[in-house]
Amino acid sequence: MKLRKWSLAALATCLVVPLAACSGSGPRNGVVKLVLRQFDPESETKGLAAAIDKWNDKHPKIQVELETLSPNNVQQFAREANAEDGPDIDTIGYSDVAFLAKPRILLPLDDYIKKDPPADYQDLLAKDTISFDGKTWAMPWTADTMALVYNPKALAEAGVDSPPTTWAELAADAKRISSAGSGDTTGFCFPASGSATSAQWFPINYYLWSHGGTLIEKDSSGNWRTGVSQKRLAEVIDYFTSLFSSGAAPKADQAVQDYSDPSIVNSLANGSCAMSYLPPSTFAPLEKQAKSAGTTLTTAVMPSGLTAGATHLGGRALGINRNTAHPDQAWRVVKYLMSAETFATYGQFPASKATLRQVDVPASQRAYVQQLPHARSFGRYLGSEATIASIEQIVNQNFSAVYSGQKSSSKAAGQILDGLTEALEG
């Protein structure tokens, strides 16, 4: 009996040793194999998979394999690349490119751009995030931002004719919707938990940017400093706190950290929440879900969304692993992925103004297209000693502490600024 256990274990070991992955991808009978890694859930990548199938049919000598590693884990890619392994092409959030450029994990692309430029290289968005130390480390690929998602019927019922265009209007409208009617519709819902990844980070920054402040900035001599006074920052905190105290937003949202959290998405879909904000990839399936529940949802630009730099430009870049055996072929694949051909089936917005004009956009998502050219990436926070993630953490934690009554807004503002100053010193 015990012997059998031993032999089973031994047998299993013998069986799996040959299965241990070997990552050598030398060309076998002239076919180059490339691995492209992306981090969206598999259910949302059918369009991308279709584009890759098309490529593989056309290029029998260069076969691309799509690898999904979700959720996004850029540190994992760094680990693999440092162990001289990893996918040939990696999808990277814009804010993460610098992390990979600094230790030279990616291949610098400048020579390729010179030799064989992508179709509309001059016209790309988010270029500020992909350069580091005077070199280009990745190519902007997709673009997204947050648009105001709203339920026209809920607004109309409370006597609000058009979606708000300023932050003050948003607060007033939301309060009006919450107190109108039978009180089972909330005006505005948004994830407001204090965790490092809480998505209240977006509106906090939008509000600050549209009022002329910024969390950190470079001064004229190139040194980093905080970009907002304690008083102004306290006003920002007061604004978001007032959304809860006036009833415009439900207190329950203080436990939510994700804009795609079921409690937010579902309350939009069934009409119990009138307004929120979402990126396009979350909005598209939600719109369908809402339709089947008998609700109409559409988007408008965020408050001050057409002001330059008042909203953020997010999305993904494509980087090539420095360990790849086939950099030239990888570059060709990157170019293909950036082309209109890929975006014909891939449901994201391209990070190129020219391609953006070529892509069909449903009416309910026009707001994104209007807003994208005015959006500016979080590149504005890149290059200091502080990581964006740690800035996010300081800010979210302190806002959350004020909502839950642990601190006054001016104290929290002071602590955010102290924390930022300390982080900037490294």
Add this chain to the structure above:
Amino acid sequence: MISRPVSRPTARRPYVLTIPALVVIAVLFLFPSVYNVVLAFQKLTPYDLPSDAEWVGWDNFESIFTDPEIGSAAFNTVFWLTALTVVVRLVLGLALALLLQSRVLHRWRLRGIARTLVLVPWMVPPVVAVACWKWIFDANTGVLNQFLVSMHILDKGEAFLAQTSTAWWAVAAIVVWRELPFVVIVFMAGLQSIPQEQYEAAALDSAGRRQSFRYVTLPHLRPVMIVVVLMTVIQTFNNFVYVWLTTGGGPGTYTQVLATQLYSSAFVSNELGQGAAIGIVMTAVMGVFALVYLRVTSDREGRSA
């Protein structure tokens, strides 16, 4: 490894028996933990090669002890996360193990089903457990709030995880729920290994139920209980999943614990060295605890026949 019966001098036998296990353990722990000590004196990001690290002396430790938040994180870890949940688990676990052992359930043919049910929370991976509970705790659609409101205990749904008055209780409830079965099952196995005749002997001495519990059950459970307490304390103290996934340390930093601080230093602020330093402090605290604990409890550790 040891295939044929070979008679060896007794002196070597214990080493032969324990070495295989030690070798495997060393693979995972020896190199990494030594390296971890090195790391605590370096500045390194998760993106760099270890060879690119900078030596910074005691800086990492200094920045831990000058951090104003560290006191409350330490208190939260010791009291809310560890002490509270371990005590509740022990009391409930022992009570439930005794209930499940009782003849009554056996008579009603309920023992098997009850024993299976008790394991259920444990089969749910923590990540999923947290999702389930968040779904139950939800202020708008959560079934718990719905129940409390329809019983008129509350007027309107509360966000249990977002307010300071309830956040820790909610987290503790999740930890206890998910980790209780382990305690129960270990106690049950302990109870089963108590020879029946001891109880019979106690009954002959006309010992009541309470006395036989005190003089037979508890002494027999002692070795198992020592292990359970030590293990649950250490594992809970180092646990980061529950707090991280339920509250993320919020509202504000109200539920921050040492393990979440370690994680955010190492992987959010990209200071692997600082994370390593927090890890070493945590290890030291637990090490001292374990030594004191074992000193106190080991007077009868060993063979109890």
Add this chain to the structure above:
Amino acid sequence: MTADVTTKAAGRAAGEEQVVRRDRDRRRARDLLVIVPTSLILFVLVFPVLWMVLTSLRPTTALAARTPWSQYFDGLGFGAYGRLFSGSHFGRYLLNSLLVSAVSTACTIVLACLAAYGLSRFRFRLRGTVLAVVLATQLLPFVVLITPLYIALGEVGLLNSYVGLVIVYVAMTLPLAIYLTLGYFNTIPVVLDEAARVDGCSTVGIVFRVIFPIALPGIATVVVTTFIATWEEYFFASVLMTSDDLKTVQVGLSSFFGEYASDWGMIMAAATVSTIPTIVLFSVVQKRLVAGMAAGSVKE
């Protein structure tokens, strides 16, 4: 006289019957004292899981808002499960997890029994050291091990392989397994192994032929503990296994909680499916456990 006796006897009989009935009623009442609290606690323990299963069966549209009590069971169906299995490699992940957990558990149990026997029966010079080492491993927060471990496994080419993960899992679960097994072995009288030795058993023979069967209820606990620990492990699995063919259930699950997950039904379906194997397995172990226990108590 006689009549008197008979009436007395009859009276006594009736009285006895009354006593019996009263005893039975009293016992019934006492039984309830055990059954009611047990049921209550068990209900609280099981409820979230039932809720999870129910959620996975409810239509997506119903999960959004407050549902009146009467409508919770409207329109149940397996839609979420369809989405789960058609849209992902979940089945593959399940097999991977089963393989890794089963092999790790088997290795851990064998090694733990040998080591625990050595620690339980012998007083040797390094015993304290061995115990301290075993314990010390538990003091480390695992999060800090990951970077060096990754580099080390990369050096020997065990990244993205079952073997690497199994080794890690065995090492991870061994300390606790040794400790628990030691606790159970310590309660077994030494007389037994001496008897076996007289019969000519080798040490390994004693461990697996004599001690192991007696400690089986305890060992079953260790099996359960180890299996669950490896089954639910996420951190190492996510770092060491990135190839899609080798991912474990937990890593697969985490992608459902990914950046754009709002399909509550599918999340719960995945969660439900990932707990089914453990539930099935333990129902089996459970029977063994009870049977072994009954036999064991007779023997003792």
